[in-house]
Amino acid sequence: MSRVYKKIELVGTSTESFEDAIKVAVERAAKTLKHLLWFEVKELRGAIRDGKVSEFQVVLQVAFRVEEDVE
Amino acid sequence: MSRVYKKIELVGTSTESFEDAIKVAVERAAKTLKHLLWFEVKELRGAIRDGKVSEFQVVLQVAFRVEEDVE
Amino acid sequence: MSRVYKKIELVGTSTESFEDAIKVAVERAAKTLKHLLWFEVKELRGAIRDGKVSEFQVVLQVAFRVEEDVE
Amino acid sequence: MSRVYKKIELVGTSTESFEDAIKVAVERAAKTLKHLLWFEVKELRGAIRDGKVSEFQVVLQVAFRVEEDVE
Amino acid sequence: MSRVYKKIELVGTSTESFEDAIKVAVERAAKTLKHLLWFEVKELRGAIRDGKVSEFQVVLQVAFRVEEDVE
Amino acid sequence: MSRVYKKIELVGTSTESFEDAIKVAVERAAKTLKHLLWFEVKELRGAIRDGKVSEFQVVLQVAFRVEEDVE
Amino acid sequence: MSRVYKKIELVGTSTESFEDAIKVAVERAAKTLKHLLWFEVKELRGAIRDGKVSEFQVVLQVAFRVEEDVE
Amino acid sequence: MSRVYKKIELVGTSTESFEDAIKVAVERAAKTLKHLLWFEVKELRGAIRDGKVSEFQVVLQVAFRVEEDVE
Amino acid sequence: MSRVYKKIELVGTSTESFEDAIKVAVERAAKTLKHLLWFEVKELRGAIRDGKVSEFQVVLQVAFRVEEDVE
Amino acid sequence: MSRVYKKIELVGTSTESFEDAIKVAVERAAKTLKHLLWFEVKELRGAIRDGKVSEFQVVLQVAFRVEEDVE
Amino acid sequence: MSRVYKKIELVGTSTESFEDAIKVAVERAAKTLKHLLWFEVKELRGAIRDGKVSEFQVVLQVAFRVEEDVE
Amino acid sequence: MSRVYKKIELVGTSTESFEDAIKVAVERAAKTLKHLLWFEVKELRGAIRDGKVSEFQVVLQVAFRVEEDVE
Helix, strand or coil, X not given: CCCEEEEEEEEEEECCCHHXXXXXXXXXXXXXXXXXXXXXXXXXXEEEECCEEEEEEEEEEEEEECCCCCC | CCCEEEEEEEEEEECCCHHHHHHHHHHHHHCCCCCEXXXXXXXXXXXXXXXXXXXXXXXXXXXXXXXXXXX | CCCEEEEEEEEEEEXXXXXXXXXXXXXXXXXXXXXXXXXXXXXXXXEEECCEEEEEEEEEEEEEECCCCCC | CCCEXXXXXXXEEECXXXXXXXXXXXXXXXXXXXXXXXXXXXXXXXXXXXXXXXXXXXXXXXXXXXXXXXX | CCCEEEEEEEEEEECXXXXXXXXXXXXXXXXXXXXXXXXXXEEEEEEEECCEEEEEEEEEEEEEECCCCCC | CCCEEEEEEEEEEECCCHHHHHHHHHHHHHCCCCCEEEEEEEEEEEEEXXXXXXXXXXXXXXXXXXXXXXX | CCCEEEEEEEEEEECCCHHHHHHHHHHHHCCXXXXXXXXXXXXXXXXXXXXXXXXXXXXXXXXXXXCCCCC | CCCEEEEEXXXXXXXXXXXXXXXXXXXXXXXXXXXXXXXXXXEEEEEEECCEEEEEEEEEEEEEECCCCCC | CCCEEEEEEEEEEECCCHHHXXXXXXXXXXXXXXXXXXXXXXXXXXXXXXXXXXXXXXXXXXXXXXXXXXX | CCCEEEEEEEEEEECCCHHHHHHHHHHHXXXXXXXXXXXXXXXXXXXXXXXXXXXEEXXXXXXXXXXXXXX | CCCEEEEEEEEEEECCCHHHHHHHHHXXXXXXXXXXXXXXXXXXXXEEECCEEEEEEEEEEEEEECCCCCC | CCCEEEEEEEXXXXXXXXXXXXXXXXXXXXXXXXXXXXXXXXXXXXXXXXCEEEEEEEEEEEEEECCCCCC
């Protein structure tokens, strides 16, 4: 049977690194979605406060296998 | 705690203006989603009927803060 | 009343053709979504096994009319 | 019978708004072309004179159904 | 003498396949244009009706050699 | 003598419209820069508060003629 | 009265340089079109024969002011 | 041990379909490269002769696992 | 009063990481610019020496609020 | 110590060639900026007068090393 | 004599970070290629297993100086 | 039999012009590759020394017909 995947777009944030911001987003997604398989980074951005980087932000797509229904 | 946002992609329509088409989409989204924070325009298009612009269409992403779960 | 549409991003797969991969994704989406209206292809890819194309993959956006709520 | 459409690229201008610049272009196109169906915005630009915006410019594609011939 | 080519943008449609939609557009163009030489696909899209793909659409540029005049 | 232009990138904001956000940015630029000639829109975005659009934002490049020096 | 412009897409060729290929395309266009105003380069390419560049090719859009009719 | 992949860019051609053009390119690549794993389509184009599509062309990247050396 | 922001484009470098290269650029910018608010990554690159990565480079835009004048 | 570079965006013009338009912009920039290191072409355009190319225009980014301050 | 460089496209992987994935690819390339000079990141992606990021993947171009022959 | 082409990515350099930089790259490629057929320009850049353009650089893809093997 042919497989179907769905991609959703999230923004993860971290004060540490882009990798950490991705992990934050992926792990939050994993709370309600099963079969997460891959992610694709769309944008890297961040916030600055008092002349210093205060937050790393990653816009990413997270893809998962659709079991029964596409919602 | 690190925040996570989700972006969904909508198309708003209006006979008046692009701004109005955006408001239509955002307000419809606000009926079922809380914590809407920003939008990003992806495309501007429209329909023509009888040689006149009959509809302005905006493809936009609407972003909101994910409370508990990413669905 | 102004209409609003939502687009979701799917990946369809097929051993036959890109057209077939699109049909697989659209028909799976139609199981849970009403008012599907159009699709837009974002990417064409595929898998190779033993030196031969083993799967065609299409990343596509599927758009549907939002009835009452945007979820 | 399968339909065919043609897209032409125009630039509309207006001192008022982008929407108005689009209407100017579409209505001029409608003088010589029948079956205009939709437009797609490619670029938004404008002119500045004496420190103020003096003109809004929209680069857009206008699409129409090809009746008998593609010229 | 240096050659000059012109490209026009068409949308072909087919209930069968993207290849067929391209053929439809190219053959219609060939009714009024001579010296068609190549095409370039810009977009792949389609319509959905009753939960099934009802039409494949290809936005393509068709290029031809300009004989005497560029019109 | 050959002319040289410089482009700077600004973000204008308005509660009213994208056109107004552009005017806000252009007029602020005109306070310190002479010979402003054109603008190019790079992005359209906005803020949402309490389920309604609260601000339109335009990322734009503003171009001016360089008189003596490029700074 | 608001002005309207039309852009057409041409490919100019030259054995000498990209600038020359542009001149070839523009001058051919000027044979049948009045009010040509500007061009925009979309692509630079070329042909190779016997291990040497044999032709420079420029894909460009040529814009002109629409007098009475958009055709 | 971390894996490394290499991507090469090919153009496959076919008188039948884009899928067939991809198979032609992949199978030719498989003659000299082992561990081919996936492909990504970059461009769809084609040739026209006598007013008909005479060839489908696919620009694609083919990826393979690097065993010992990257060459 | 409507706010206006300006974006400048910098390249930060670091022997450690992309995050560090961003911090280097942002902190240097903060020496002469007040009200820095956010950054957007445009490109990730780097230098290689003796077969090893010797420098991570990030091309980024840094945005700040324009107080009185846009310069 | 980690280096930081700044990029500014200029438009150079010439009646001769794109290369000449770049030189015009770079040399004007060099009047007030030290440590210019490289340029990147963003756009090639030009003006047409009386059916002939009257000016070549190059939109380019010019990069320089930031000594003490980023302004 | 004018220098020529060649760029190849690789995908590096790491369980640690994007920087590490780049190092993995560059160092593998250095086993068979001399004169590696710079890299450019094209894509950031990754794999997810059991709801956690299991691998960071970087698609990058690695450039080297061509000594005698381009192969 | 269906033909297959391969594209490689090179950077040519010249103190004279972009056209010359392309010739340098193509002629170096021709030393080891047969059946070179076309090139596509991907990027135009250059170096600046002492406030003057010191080198024109062209990133280009060079395509050739694959005889027996794809390597």
